[in-house]
Amino acid sequence: MAGAGAAGGAGGRAAGARYRRLATELREAIASGAYGAGGRLPSEEELAQQHGVSRGTVRQALAVLRANGLVTSRRGTRRVVLGTARTQSFFELLSFTRWARALGEVPGGRTIDISSGPANPLEAEQLGLEPGTQIHRVLRLRTLSRVPIMIERTIYPEHIGAVIAGLDPDAISHTEPLADQGVVFADAEHTVDLVYADDEDARLLGCDPGSPLMRERRRATDPAGTPLEWSDDRYLPGTVSFTVHNSAASTALSRRRG
Amino acid sequence: MAGAGAAGGAGGRAAGARYRRLATELREAIASGAYGAGGRLPSEEELAQQHGVSRGTVRQALAVLRANGLVTSRRGTRRVVLGTARTQSFFELLSFTRWARALGEVPGGRTIDISSGPANPLEAEQLGLEPGTQIHRVLRLRTLSRVPIMIERTIYPEHIGAVIAGLDPDAISHTEPLADQGVVFADAEHTVDLVYADDEDARLLGCDPGSPLMRERRRATDPAGTPLEWSDDRYLPGTVSFTVHNSAASTALSRRRG
DNA sequence: TGCTTCAAGTTGTACAGCCAACTTTGATCC
DNA sequence: GGATCAAAGTTGGCTGTACAACTTGAAGCA
Incomplete structure (x- = not known):
């Protein structure tokens, strides 16, 4: 053999x-x-x-x-x-819905705003595009068992956003339909830090402006390294923690200034 | 050949x-x-x-x-x-001193308190020991370029603590002398979340009690999986962020409730 | 032009073998 | 009783080979 x-x-x-x-x-x-x-x-x-x-x-x-x-x-x-x-799998980290279900909780999502337009320089850099390229933006409030937990601001390049825009507005998961459409998520980079709620955050999450939030910024790419989405997620304190295992052999975690 | x-x-x-x-x-x-x-x-x-x-x-x-x-x-x-x-290497994540130097900043540390005694049940679990086993505790204020950044509460099992206790009290790095003594750090698990400063945190960091801090809890082990240290580090907001890369092939990151 | 088909190039998966480095255990020796 | 040493067992590291799965670009064709 x-x-x-x-x-x-x-x-x-x-x-x-x-x-x-x-x-x-x-x-x-x-x-x-x-x-x-x-x-x-x-x-x-x-x-x-x-x-x-x-x-x-x-x-x-x-x-x-x-x-x-x-x-x-x-x-x-x-x-x-x-x-x-x-x-815990790669996808439970990528998809709020998957994560919630693995916890045995009921995920919910309310789409606050959805729009498309030309990318400003910052957005373009995050998605690795030229400024002015058409992108899609989604703002959603996420809940666990009907309790607001997190506010999610995601941007997608046009070919992904087109799929998102065609979804049922009440769809709870956006990531899973993408997978069904053949979109393959392969890698992601997550950055966690602490920020203070702005007026919009506070209004949607029901907290005071200026109160602290855990922020996770995430960039997900396909196997070729092309960005598929970029997201800024802000969690109410006490609702999540992030855990990483790393070893001398393979390190994927880093600590950064600011 | x-x-x-x-x-x-x-x-x-x-x-x-x-x-x-x-x-x-x-x-x-x-x-x-x-x-x-x-x-x-x-x-x-x-x-x-x-x-x-x-x-x-x-x-x-x-x-x-x-x-x-x-x-x-x-x-x-x-x-x-x-x-x-x-x-970024595994050790720059483990050692505040290594990290600071890689940034080109001047690391500093002031030992506030150092003690030893029997482990309470919580401490024992964190180090994988029986409650009552002798452990060493170190409380330090960490600075970058003389500016307070982080408060570090670390506990060590006896055989490690003995080395720490023998160090120059003004030594900036504790991790590096351990490596010189043949102590091998192989794996670590880091958990990041948001907490509010207690009175001691506030006094040492110069912030208000109840103000938000980034907390990183860390357990480091040797190649056999035996815990070498457990630490609770609390950073002032805006001083650090943590970044992780993960992929569908190998995932070491997870998001947890609370 | 636009489409299909094909071939070359590249990485993924799996096999087999060999030696080095290290840990553990047990026997031996003092 | 305790230290020393040898042997067996185990994982790390490196090589070589073969084929499968996939991507890409070019050739061919309608």
Whole structure:
């Protein structure tokens, strides 16, 4: 069996690459407590034989768990289980709706304003376009179980905005219909800081002007690096926190001045 | 030349693994604009020949850049340069001193209080110890160019605290001496949210009690997953922001309720 | 012009093997 | 009893090979 290939070879019953499926299986096994809290994983060789794959494929799967902070990884000893699970996915961070549902809460959204027009220089830079290019703007109030939580100001390039504009105005999720239309979100950059509510923020969120808010600014791109959306989300205090795992091996987090 | 091995084989002049050195070289090449903004990288095969390594090693190096959000990565086309550079390292996030120096500012620290004693239940959980175990506590005011920026409350398990206690009280960095003593920081989990200054915060930072602060709570561990420190850092508004890059392939960021 | 088809180029996935570096354990020795 | 050393076990690192999946641009055709 030299060179089985990705989907054409032996397995091929489910979707995705073999190592991804293996990573999911291992994540679920850990979550179910199969190895215990703080327990040791089987050796790479054992896992390879158990699942009928090569050691290289096992290592790819384990690298995923490692990056998510689920297991340790050091030379000389078997891997140790750290967190029992972290179901959080890339999309739960991108989509307010997905996130809320994963929490077991009821997401809501009221579209305050929707418009399109030429991008000002700032907006153009955020979306990597030339100033004056047509863009779409959406302002929405987001709720959890009918309670206002966050105010969301998003801008889209024209080809994305056209899809958004065609949606049901009462649609709760905007991200999911995009995915259905074949728009692929691949990367995102999130910046978190503290700002003070302006008059519009205060009116919509029901707080005082000048009161503090958690701000998350986000730029999402497709696999080619082309910006798909840029958003400025402002949360009422006490409603969210952001958690990051990083390691000496792979760092994606940074602290910035101001 | 089948199976050259890590440091024993051909190269071996500098420190670290071959793919890490290659990743650094590529990062610097990108930062210097060698491939232009938005330019294309050479193919994996070309890079392999240019640097005298196998394609597998090139791919390991590129995976690092990918995780840092420096380049795209999609099947069928050459990689495209995204960000021009992100020198930020794991340690600049861990160490206030390292971070400040990378910014070109002068870091300062005044130790307000240092003590040791048995851990209360909360502290014990944060460090993964039994309640009542001896721990060390440090309270410090951090400054940039003599201006107060942040208040830092850190606790250490005994074996680390012993090293801290032996330091010069005026030492600016605590993390760096630990590294010199052979303490290896491998992983960290950071949680960012918004809190209101208590009386102590306000007195030390020179703000009003109840005024908003950015809080970063951090747990750092060694390669085996054993906690080395737990810290609660509170920044004055407008002094910092936190940025994260994540992708559908590897997610380490999550948003949480409250 | 506009469309399809094809071929070349590039990255993704998977396999196999080898050695190095490190951890742990147990045996040996003093 | 305690320190030292050897061996086994495990992960890290690197190479080589093969094929699949995808992107792109050019050729060909209507």
